[in-house]
């Protein structure tokens with residue numbers, strides 16, 4: 357019996373790692389069979405092209421690699437991780453909580469495409485490529501942590517990126533972050549993601565309050581209530 361896949365999404369510095377860690381810890385403490393995955397999988401060689409892209413080896417601007425090409429770098433990394441680390445676990449009923457997934461391509465790569473018809477074509481291509489052709493599981497639930505870009509920039513300030521080599525070409529570009537946020541709000545609506553409003557009037561919701569909102573929905577998806 358197939359398990360569940362729950363994804364925690366958002367733009368850079370929106371609190372994904374914080375919330376993924378808390379949700380996994382609580383569900384594990386309750387005795388559920390839970391595993392955490394995060395993307396990019398920097399620990400694996402499969403992320404080599406992603407690292408080169410984010411390091412600026414193909415150009416210093418995100419748009420120097422088009423949405424389709426960059427998406428394939430991330431997809432390859434995801435497929436390697438799925439096949440090696442969690443396919444069996446998931447197909448045998450395990451609960452997987454993902455910090456980023458294909459949904460990050462929908463946010464960060466689709467943001468490069470301004471024309472709405474072309475963006476639509478890209479989103480259809482991506483769905484078919486990652487889920488239908490490559491066989492990655494479709495998420496059971498996607499949480500979108502809607503943290504306004506000016507606040508997430510503050511949260512990220514002074515913090516290194518996860519690859520541990522300074523700020524990457526996405527993080528260096530505040531204009532791109534703003535485009536990604538606007539695009540994420542549209543995509544979240546289109547695909548029926550659960551949007552968590554993480555701030556109101558520049559007042560950030562507490563880590564605990566956001567966690568509680570995620571937890572209450574997650575246990576329904578898992579079938580605990």
Ligand SMILES: Nc1ncnc2c1ncn2[C@@H]1O[C@H](COP(=O)(O)OP(=O)(O)OP(=O)(O)O)[C@@H](O)[C@H]1O
Pocket residue numbers: 366367368369370371372373374375511512518554560561562563566
């Ligand atoms: N609701 C919140 N209130 C205050 N601080 C927060 C909140 N959520 C996260 N933070 C802090 O913001 C910083 C960024 O959070 P976190 O690393 O979880 O974000 P992220 O989305 O995983 O980042 P990235 O996209 O760079 O991987 C951390 O220092 C974290 O403790």
Ligand SMILES: Cc1cn([C@H]2C[C@H](O)[C@@H](COP(=O)(O)O)O2)c(=O)[nH]c1=O
Pocket residue numbers: 368395396430431456457458459460461464465517518519526527
């Ligand atoms: C998984 C994935 C990620 N991205 C983007 C999102 C971020 O800007 C970077 C990864 O940075 P992190 O802070 O180390 O998480 O890459 C993407 O465009 N597509 C993806 O599938």
